Amino acid sequence: MTEKDYILIDNYLKGTLSETEMELVLERLKVDADFSKQFKLEAELFETLNDEEWSFVSEKSPEVEEYKLLLNEGGMQDLKHTIDKVSKQKDNTTRKLNKSFFYYLAAASIVVFLGFQLFFNQSVSGKALYNDYVSLSELPSFATRSNANEIEKQLVNAQILFEKKNYKESLAIFESVLGTESSNISLYLYTGLAQVELNQFKKAEITYDNLINNPSIDGSMGYWYKALLYLKQDRLDDSKVVLNTVVSKKLYNYKKAEELLSQLNDE
Amino acid sequence: MKDPNYYLNGLINNSESIVVEIYKEMFPKVLRFVVNNKGQSLDAEDIFQKALLQLAVRYKKERFTVHSSFEAYFFTVCKNLWRRELNKSKNKVTKYELGELKDDSTDIAMAVLEQKRWELYKECLELISDKCKQVLKLYFNKVSYADIVNKIGYNTETVARQSVFKCKNKLKQLVQADKRFVLLNKL
Secondary structure: OOHHHHHHHHHHHHOOOOHHHHHHHHHHHHHOHHHHHHHHHHHHHHHHHOOOOOOOOOOOOHHHHHHHHHHHOHHHHHHHHHHHHHHHHHHHHHHHHHHHHHHHHHHHHHHHHHHHHHHHOOOOOHHHHHHHHOOHHHOOOOOOOOOOOHHHHHHHHHHHHHHOOOHHHHHHHHHHHHOOOOOOHHHHHHHHHHHHHOOOHHHHHHHHHHHHOOOOHHHHHHHHHHHHHHHHOOOHHHHHHHHHHHHHOOOOOHHHHHHHHHHHHHO | OOOHHHHHHHHHOOOHHHHHHHHHHHHHHHHHHHHHOOOOHHHHHHHHHHHHHHHHHHHHHHOOOOOOOHHHHHHHHHHHHHHHHHHHOOOOOOOOOOOOOOOHHHHHHHHHHHHHHHHHHHHHHHHOOHHHHHHHHHHHOOOOHHHHHHHHOOOOHHHHHHHHHHHHHHHHHHHHHOHHHHHHHOO
């Protein structure tokens, strides 16, 4: 090994060689054992001690095999299950908290609503009914396995934003993904609901119509949400028409639709 | 936090309460780190689980000693795993076979060895003189020789080059003399 060789390796690792020079280095690695050994060590040092890089081992190393065997044994598999379980419980506790808090709010809002009804004999407020029935906390989750692809990761992020009531930013993501992933039913729901929260009622209506026209069997969920959208705008008669469709065809949430209809008709 | 062995024994004995404890104490910190470094919450979860398994399998095989607090050590392992993850996706022309998706156990097994090597190199770096350490840290992070001259106060780039060369040789000697190096390189 000459000083020149070290400089060559140096420049290779820093990525400053031309393509021809790089090929020469790769060629030399095949034929020159000493050069190859030095190169390996230099590369390991460089990749390990550079804060941005990482030095990978060969998966063919015998020690990799030893650890693999251990990892696939019962003991480690049991631990894996425990970790899985704890991780899921952790998610559930946050979710449960959200849910019970939501139920509390829902119950409170019904009490307030009934109070108004009794004392002021006011007409039914579509907005209040919307809030009572929309159940934002019961929406399907985008959370997937650890090896989620880029789009799935984006959706999880958007869902988090949505749950934090950052509807504007979450909608931007949902709308952009919806352009390419037209088969994902949950995506329509989140998009529509975020649009409603941002008072983009016309857009929300289009979203729900697209959902209804979606060939998937779950596309009919769009009727329920469209009925709620009309409620939100106090278009009670329009809402009743859609709710009647939900009930007569026994679509998604038809029991709730019945209940809602009876409240609207009581008025 | 308690003695590192308390956690490591808990892991190899499949103690749910200890897993819960580690999650409680450590997950928020790891999550914050990953999210602040180009990652998402799912990545943090993935890294966290791999770190737990990595420590468990390594401890099961060799009962290694953690010299710092468990918290600090675990966080370092997570940071390295995230660095590893970020480098997986880099398209680099090296002689290593990267890029394909490995099954989890191969991935964790490889990460154990890589973490061990990382610890060896870091420890050896701590054994050389302060001046050498300072020069090499700059060099490994791709600071140009011209900038090294300015930062350390050498007279010329040639002097800087020679200094890097000497310090790196010292480091290589220490690494190669360590019995862990021999073990890591047997094929």
